[in-house]
Amino acid sequence: MRTYDIRCKIGLRIKELRMDQGLSQEAFANLIGMSRSYFGEVETGRRNVAAINLEKIVKGLGITLEEFFHSDLFID
Template sequence: MDVKSKIGIRIKELREQKNMSQKDLAYSADLDRSYIASVENGQRNISIVNIEKVSTALGVTLKEFFNNGKFDNNSTGS
């Protein structure tokens, strides 16, 4: 699995845990809903700046965002 897919899955997991819609997350992170959707689907390469916006909107630190088994290995699978 490539890193874009891993990040998208992680965002979706955290968003669903917070019972947020993509629209709610987009509004809170000051991003477009279609951008959030494409990131969650692994279709878009999200910048670290936008990862920080998303993690803040989800109420988690960057450390908490990446503290997940999906990011344990160094291989991105590109």
């Protein structure tokens, strides 16, 4: 995993958790009041997402930031 950028790791983790909820990118983005294109860029690792939007996404996933980062994805 060492070669993955933090943007990609965050995106992969979001995707995993969003799919667990059975929601499309669009449905999830609507749920949290975020534009679908912005959310799609975060999920595909093309955005260096900042704290406020990361918190919004993580709350929408129904977990804490600690739980969000509890994943082998974030272990180098």
